[in-house]
Amino acid sequence: MARKTDPTPHTLLPALRTHPWFASCPEELQLALLEMSRLWYLKPGETLFSRGEAHDSLCCVVAGALKVGATDPNDGTHRLTLYLEPYQWIGEISMIDGLPRGQDAIADMDSTVMVVSGHQLETWLVDHPKYWRDIARLATGKLRMILMASDESSTLTIEQRVSRRLLASATSFGQSTTLTYRRLIRLPQDYLARMLGVSRQTINKVLRTLENDKVLALKYAEIEILDMAALLARAGPIDMEALSSRRAGPWGDRPPDVPA
Secondary structure (H helix, E strand, O other), X not given: OOOOEEEOOHHHHHHHOOOHHHHHOOXXXXXXXXXXXXXXXXXXXXXXXXXXXXXXXXXXXXXXXEEEEEEOOOOOOEEEEEEEOOOOEEOHHXXXXXXXXXXXXXXXXXXXXXXXXXXXXXXXXHHOHHHHHHHHHHHXXXXXXXXXXHHHHHHOOHHHHHHHHHHHHHHOOOOOOOOOOOOEEEOOHHHHHHHXXXXXXXXXXXXXXXXXXXXXXXXXXXXXXXXXXXXXXXXXXXOHHHHHOOOOHHHOOOOOOOOO
């Protein structure tokens, strides 16, 4: 059965512009991405794309969430690398190098994804080559975050790493032009364990300590932040310049400090 899709409406532009990369792109590129895209609707567990597939699109989550990682062929477990929520992008690396997808992207719940045709985009970029740099900026922004996470894994305690990952999910560090925070975040403990490369038992122990100290409250598949200032303190010194310095361009301002 053919997948149900819809044209992407221009009314989605203000929401898309809450992401600093999209907001910093020239309006001509923003509108072109919109025109070359369609909205795809995914059910929980449905695959957007799989590792090894030819690249054919640049994608943005507009509702729901995607689990991004690689499936272990030996036991079928999914090693979680990224958990993407609105309005985060994926697919730019394969767009740049032309190689097959390196990971699986799977819907974690009912999700809507804006899918930009890779063929149309590459054809358009032939006539507008100056915008290749904007596509590259999307990739380098993720690379910076990955390098920061790699450094943190070898220098921080597990409580600091957990606290920072919770902050990243609650505040969308580097992923929003306005640095506000959500008190309630969807982040099951096994997801958190897979992203940090530790056991679920280790994660549970840290979260229980934070819960006992009234920093957060644990709910089914969700975590409620009770004391943001205390969570910031548990995370240790954070380089806010590195996390929020990507300019938002003409459609937004640089994020302010994280609210206490």
